[in-house]
Amino acid sequence: MHPYLDIHPEVQQALVAGQPVVALESTIISHGMPYPKNVETALAVEAAVRDTGAIPATIAIFNGKCYAGLTEEQIRYFGQAENVWKVSLRDMPYVLSKKLYGATTVAATMRIASLAGIRVFVTGGIGGVHRDAANSMDISADLTEMGQTSVAVVSAGVKSILDIGLTLEYLETKGIPVVTYGQDEFPSFYSQKSGFTSPLRLDTPEEIAALLDTKWKMGLEGTVLIANPVPADREIVSDEMEIHIQIALSAAKERKITGKEVTPFLLKYIADHTKGECLEANIALIKHNAKVGAAIAVAYSKL
Numbered sequence: 001m002h003p004y005l006d007i008h009p010e011v012q013q014a015l016v017a018g019q020p021v022v023a024l025e026s027t028i029i030s031h032g033m034p035y036p037k038n039v040e041t042a043l044a045v046e047a048a049v050r051d052t053g054a055i056p057a058t059i060a061i062f063n064g065k066c067y068a069g070l071t072e073e074q075i076r077y078f079g080q081a082e083n084v085w086k087v088s089l090r091d092m093p094y095v096l097s098k099k100l101y102g103a104t105t106v107a108a109t110m111r112i113a114s115l116a117g118i119r120v121f122v123t124g125g126i127g128g129v130h131r132d133a134a135n136s137m138d139i140s141a142d143l144t145e146m147g148q149t150s151v152a153v154v155s156a157g158v159k160s161i162l163d164i165g166l167t168l169e170y171l172e173t174k175g176i177p178v179v180t181y182g183q184d185e186f187p188s189f190y191s192q193k194s195g196f197t198s199p200l201r202l203d204t205p206e207e208i209a210a211l212l213d214t215k216w217k218m219g220l221e222g223t224v225l226i227a228n229p230v231p232a233d234r235e236i237v238s239d240e241m242e243i244h245i246q247i248a249l250s251a252a253k254e255r256k257i258t259g260k261e262v263t264p265f266l267l268k269y270i271a272d273h274t275k276g277e278c279l280e281a282n283i284a285l286i287k288h289n290a291k292v293g294a295a296i297a298v299a300y301s302k303l
């Protein structure tokens with residue numbers, strides 16, 4: 001076992017037996033959603049993974065170790081504690097060596113999932129190329145990590161707080177296949193539409209599992225981004241979202257928010273100013289992603 005890794009016994013057992021396991025991130029719990037909805041959602045997402053026949057492994061850092069698989073009590077802690085770091089790759093050595101509490105982003109969760117031998121990871125939204133990145137150079141470490149670590153990422157597409165077009169260009173540069181599940185258009189998190197055609201489309205978990213298997217057997221390291229559109233009855237149309245996003249972006253600029261604070265600030269600002277419908281969409285889409293991701297993990301485990 002890796003000296004900085006602690007795998008939950010149930011997860012370890014599943015991995016040894018070749019059973020499907022789905023990794024889940026913790027930044028969404030500690031920094032992406034308000035309490036108590038964050039804890040309810042994290043537990044519901046784990047349940048959705050189980051219902052679909054896979055074992056969930058929520059990933060976080062504490063006690064100087066990376067944990068793959070948390071207890072309910074630990075998830076509750078991460079949902080309420082004030083002292084939890086948002087940990088991307090850059091923060092990992094500091095938070096580990098100082099034995100602090102760290103909630104892992106997409107990038108850090110992928111790296112830990114990979115160390116543990118987990119091949120499928122489910123989240124809500126990934127980080128990407130920010131609007132105005134030409135000036136701010138704000139490009140999430142999620143994208144560079146996705147170029148090198150071989151863990152599939154299931155998300156609801158790319159949130160339009162980011163520049164979706166530039167994010168798709170960056171994914172292409174990194175050699176990352178982008179597959180939309182069941183439709184031609186790439187989704188934009190709250191909305192099924194984004195105005196961009198998805199580079200690829202597949203309609204079944206089995207076809208996606210075959211793509212993963214082929215990619216990795218070819219020695220093509222890195223992720224496949226699987227974009228799963230938000231359920232139709234929870235969708236918020238892009239024009240309506242754009243108004244909220246513009247206001248949130250101006251607020252961030254006015255308050256001189258920079259670096260790792262940008263994404264959590266925008267997410268919280270939008271959630272606080274939209275009377276809960278964005279939060280409800282967020283919860284619905286991540287549960288939906290959990291089901292699709294678990295079905296992909298099940299199909300992949302049979303290959």
Ligand code: PSU
Pocket residue numbers: 025027028031032088104105106107124125126127128139140141142159259260261262263264267
């Ligand atoms: N987008 C969301 N919800 C989230 C995040 C992004 O819709 O919770 C979180 C994820 O953990 C993602 C991180 O990995 O924000 C990206 O942060 P940054 O942009 O600082 O790399």
Ligand code: MN
Pocket residue numbers: 138139140141259260262
């Ligand atoms: Mn950033």
